[in-house]
Every structure is written in C-alpha cells, then in structure tokens.
Amino acid sequence: MAVYTDVSDEDIARFVAEYDIGNVISFKGIAEGVENTNFLLQTDQASFILTLYEKRVNPDDLPFYLGLMDHLSAKGLNCPTPIHGRDGVALRRLCGRPAAITSFLNGMSPRRIMPHHCTGLGTALAQLHTAGQDFDMYLGNALSVKGWRPLFESCRADADGVQPGLEKLIEDELAFLEANWPHQLPAGVIHADLFPDNVFFFPGKDDVSGLIDFYFACNDLLAYDIAICMNAWCFEPDNSFNVTKARNLLSSYGKVRTLSDDELAALPILARGASLRFLLTRLYDWINTPKDALVTPKNPREYINKLRFHQRIDSAGAYGLGEE
Ligand SMILES: Nc1ncnc2c1ncn2[C@@H]1O[C@H](COP(=O)(O)OP(=O)(O)OP(=O)(O)O)[C@@H](O)[C@H]1O
Ligand SMILES: N[C@@H](CCO)C(=O)O
The missing domain is CATH 3.90.1200.10 (Aminoglycoside phosphotransferase (APH), C-terminal lobe)
Incomplete structure (x- = not known):
C-alpha cells in the first residue's frame, strides 16, 4: 500500500477550500503505487487525485512534472491535468509535504497484457x-x-x-x-x-x-x-x-x-x-x-x-x- 502520510478530514477541507472544485464528498487512500501518497478525492463537481510527494521525489523537480502535465494536456494528450487553486498555484503543501491535485482519469491498467x-x-x-x-x-x-x-x-x-x-x-x-x-x-x-x-x-x-x-x-x-x-x-x-x-x-x-x-x-x-x-x-x-x-x-x-x-x-x- 502507499499511504505514507495521514491527512485528516479537517486538513483536506482546508486544502480544498483553496480551489474552485466544489465541496468534498469522499476522500480515500489509494493502495496501489509505491512512491507517493495518493488519495481519490470526490467533490460534488468531479473526481480528482490528491498526491502528497514523498521522499524519493525531489521537490525542485515538481514544477517540471506539473508543467509537463499542463503542457501535454493542453496538446490533447490524455494525462492528469494539474488543478490550479484560485491563486493560480498548482503546487502547494499539505501535512508538511509538497502536494497537488490532478484530474482523475477513467480507464484501467491491463491485468493481462495482450x-x-x-x-x-x-x-x-x-x-x-x-x-x-x-x-x-x-x-x-x-x-x-x-x-x-x-x-x-x-x-x-x-x-x-x-x-x-x-x-x-x-x-x-x-x-x-x-x-x-x-x-x-x-x-x-x-x-x-x-x-x-x-x-x-x-x-x-x-x-x-x-x-x-x-x-x-x-x-x-x-x-x-x-x-x-x-x-x-x-x-x-x-x-x-x-x-x-x-x-x-x-x-x-x-x-x-x-x-x-x-x-x-x-x-x-x-x-x-x-x-x-x-x-x-x-x-x-x-x-x-x-x-x-x-x-x-x-x-x-x-x-x-x-x-x-x-x-x-x-x-x-x-x-x-x-x-x-
Ligand atoms: N490521474 C489519475 N486518475 C486515476 N487514477 C489515478 C490517477 N493517478 C493515480 N491513480 C491511481 O493511483 C495509483 C497510484 O498512482 P501512481 O502510479 O502515480 O503512484 P506512485 O506511488 O507514483 O506509484 P509507482 O511509481 O509505484 O507506479 C494508480 O495505480 C491509479 O490506480
Ligand atoms: N516501474 C518501476 C517501479 C516504479 O517506479 C519498476 O517496475 O521497477
């Protein structure tokens, strides 16, 4: 499982209040993945992924990753789109870690590769x-x-x-x-x-x-x-x-x-x-x-x-x- 950082209901409500994405209706840790802490965040408007970046990610590199996802999404590639807060900022901090919200993508990774x-x-x-x-x-x-x-x-x-x-x-x-x-x-x-x-x-x-x-x-x-x-x-x-x-x-x-x-x-x-x-x-x-x-x-x-x-x-x- 990969939920390294615990986030309380109060923390998430305060964090989401910085964005124009509606009110939180559910918030669950995602077991898959080994590198970062990921949560599935559902609001009354849409589903999102909240990621808290853990030890292996160099915080200095995050503007590159988020900027790249912004760029690729704008070019029509189906990848997570970073959500920017009301102040225009996509990369913030939550529970002492760098954190960002991105769009949720539908679909499934293949269990058996054909x-x-x-x-x-x-x-x-x-x-x-x-x-x-x-x-x-x-x-x-x-x-x-x-x-x-x-x-x-x-x-x-x-x-x-x-x-x-x-x-x-x-x-x-x-x-x-x-x-x-x-x-x-x-x-x-x-x-x-x-x-x-x-x-x-x-x-x-x-x-x-x-x-x-x-x-x-x-x-x-x-x-x-x-x-x-x-x-x-x-x-x-x-x-x-x-x-x-x-x-x-x-x-x-x-x-x-x-x-x-x-x-x-x-x-x-x-x-x-x-x-x-x-x-x-x-x-x-x-x-x-x-x-x-x-x-x-x-x-x-x-x-x-x-x-x-x-x-x-x-x-x-x-x-x-x-x-x-
Ligand atoms: N934008 C997204 N839309 C839908 N599901 C997502 C999205 N981002 C992450 N997930 C879900 O969260 C899981 C973990 O995400 P991710 O692979 O980014 O984590 P990670 O910790 O960096 O893992 P690893 O480097 O081990 O692959 C994915 O397997 C997927 O189920
Ligand atoms: N994809 C990597 C792990 C995650 O980065 C591996 O299979 O070794």
Missing part, C-alpha cells in the same frame, strides 16, 4: 514524444548512464547475495554501456516509467485512454523510452520475449513518429540500458527496504533475465521489425 495493448501503447508513446517536443522546461535524467554507477556502488556489496555472479554481470555491463551508449540519438521529453500500471485502457478497446505517473519524466533519448516499454510490456511471465507484442509496439509507434535507422540500430543497446536501470533501482530497493515496510519491493531478478536476453541480440530485427 498484443493489441502494445499497439495502443506504441501510438500513445509516440504522441507523448511528439507533444513534448515544444515543452520549454528541461530536466536531465538522473537515472541514465551517468547515474547508474553511483547507484551500483551503493549496493554492489550485497549484489551476489541476491544472485551469485550478479556483481560481475553488472560491472561488465556498466563498462560496456558507458563505452557504447548512443548519446547522439534524437532526444526530448520521455516518460521513463511507462509500465502497464501507468497506462489505462477502456475494456475491449485498443486505444490507450490515459497515461499517468509522470514523476520520472525527464529529457533523454526518445528511443530509450521505447526500450523501457519493450521490457515492461513484451516479456511473458515466464520471461520469454513476445515478438508480436514488440512488433506491434514498434510499428504503431513508427506510424506516428518515424524511427531513424540509427535509432533502430541502437535498440538492443538501449534495451540493455533499460534493463540495467530497473535492475539497479530494484536491487537497491530489495536491499534497503526494511522487512516490516508497508510496500513489497519488486524483484530485481526479472531484470537480470531481460538484460541477458538483450545481450544476445545483435540487431533490431530480433524485435520483429521487417516481419510485417
């Missing part, structure tokens, strides 16, 4: 990249190549305790990625955490109905975001790679934003980087989450398997391209 979900995902991801091109704020990716080594150093001593040989696997992979990372590819705003729990669909529909959780968004290589999605969406629970899902993702993306030959050629290395990034953050959480914590850390081993898969790939053809 190939058609990956088609919708590719379209939505390319729309996000296109809509983000003229966003005028910049936030570097703290979790790209330069950030991986310090993260590794902070948990390398415990790596082999999670899986024998893991320290060497990561050390070798880091050295490879640091030497070969394709820094020159087209860049822009990326979501950077577009896992199935952050993508909504209406039942029986192929198109994405909404994207949420922009709190890892940043400026980085656009194709790196595709690699993150490929890892999160195109492997089956038994760790096998589903080439149909990958083909659907890449081909629907390409219909909205053309992928250059250089981006396509770089996909295997980007996918290795995307595997290492989530392997490292999961490894860190696995080692550092107290046993009695309210949240269960995600298993890093899943990303060892993904990394090993991409290490064996030498061209993007293995991801289903050219097979349509």
Whole structure:
C-alpha cells in the first residue's frame, strides 16, 4: 500500500477550500503505487487525485512534472491535468509535504497484457514524444548512464547475495554501456516509467485512454523510452520475449513518429540500458527496504533475465521489425 502520510478530514477541507472544485464528498487512500501518497478525492463537481510527494521525489523537480502535465494536456494528450487553486498555484503543501491535485482519469491498467495493448501503447508513446517536443522546461535524467554507477556502488556489496555472479554481470555491463551508449540519438521529453500500471485502457478497446505517473519524466533519448516499454510490456511471465507484442509496439509507434535507422540500430543497446536501470533501482530497493515496510519491493531478478536476453541480440530485427 502507499499511504505514507495521514491527512485528516479537517486538513483536506482546508486544502480544498483553496480551489474552485466544489465541496468534498469522499476522500480515500489509494493502495496501489509505491512512491507517493495518493488519495481519490470526490467533490460534488468531479473526481480528482490528491498526491502528497514523498521522499524519493525531489521537490525542485515538481514544477517540471506539473508543467509537463499542463503542457501535454493542453496538446490533447490524455494525462492528469494539474488543478490550479484560485491563486493560480498548482503546487502547494499539505501535512508538511509538497502536494497537488490532478484530474482523475477513467480507464484501467491491463491485468493481462495482450498484443493489441502494445499497439495502443506504441501510438500513445509516440504522441507523448511528439507533444513534448515544444515543452520549454528541461530536466536531465538522473537515472541514465551517468547515474547508474553511483547507484551500483551503493549496493554492489550485497549484489551476489541476491544472485551469485550478479556483481560481475553488472560491472561488465556498466563498462560496456558507458563505452557504447548512443548519446547522439534524437532526444526530448520521455516518460521513463511507462509500465502497464501507468497506462489505462477502456475494456475491449485498443486505444490507450490515459497515461499517468509522470514523476520520472525527464529529457533523454526518445528511443530509450521505447526500450523501457519493450521490457515492461513484451516479456511473458515466464520471461520469454513476445515478438508480436514488440512488433506491434514498434510499428504503431513508427506510424506516428518515424524511427531513424540509427535509432533502430541502437535498440538492443538501449534495451540493455533499460534493463540495467530497473535492475539497479530494484536491487537497491530489495536491499534497503526494511522487512516490516508497508510496500513489497519488486524483484530485481526479472531484470537480470531481460538484460541477458538483450545481450544476445545483435540487431533490431530480433524485435520483429521487417516481419510485417
Ligand atoms: N490521474 C489519475 N486518475 C486515476 N487514477 C489515478 C490517477 N493517478 C493515480 N491513480 C491511481 O493511483 C495509483 C497510484 O498512482 P501512481 O502510479 O502515480 O503512484 P506512485 O506511488 O507514483 O506509484 P509507482 O511509481 O509505484 O507506479 C494508480 O495505480 C491509479 O490506480
Ligand atoms: N516501474 C518501476 C517501479 C516504479 O517506479 C519498476 O517496475 O521497477
């Protein structure tokens, strides 16, 4: 569960009085999610999400995230819209934490991922990249190549305790990625955490109905975001790679934003980087989450398997391209 900060009825009534969104009729903590405290807030006008930003979010980065959601919503992308108070301010404080209200999105994240979900995902991801091109704020990716080594150093001593040989696997992979990372590819705003729990669909529909959780968004290589999605969406629970899902993702993306030959050629290395990034953050959480914590850390081993898969790939053809 993820309600780290308790908010009383009086606190919420006082907070909502700063906005023109009606009177509170219900207010409930949301169990899903691990990073921030989220509440479903219903007023006599509409439903909203109230988020209190917890430790992992740097408060200095919040204007970027909220500004980006404002920008993308204005461009017609279905993402949470920050609600501004009567004074025009969207980012406030509640119970000692930075807090904001955003619009509630209907739809559900898919429980079982089917190939058609990956088609919708590719379209939505390319729309996000296109809509983000003229966003005028910049936030570097703290979790790209330069950030991986310090993260590794902070948990390398415990790596082999999670899986024998893991320290060497990561050390070798880091050295490879640091030497070969394709820094020159087209860049822009990326979501950077577009896992199935952050993508909504209406039942029986192929198109994405909404994207949420922009709190890892940043400026980085656009194709790196595709690699993150490929890892999160195109492997089956038994760790096998589903080439149909990958083909659907890449081909629907390409219909909205053309992928250059250089981006396509770089996909295997980007996918290795995307595997290492989530392997490292999961490894860190696995080692550092107290046993009695309210949240269960995600298993890093899943990303060892993904990394090993991409290490064996030498061209993007293995991801289903050219097979349509
Ligand atoms: N704008 C929204 N509309 C509808 N539901 C939302 C919205 N924002 C969040 N939720 C709900 O709250 C849950 C948690 O949100 P979110 O994923 O942003 O939390 P988080 O703590 O940042 O989690 P994580 O980083 O682990 O994915 C979502 O799974 C979804 O059910
Ligand atoms: N999506 C991340 C966790 C939330 O940021 C993961 O699966 O490791």
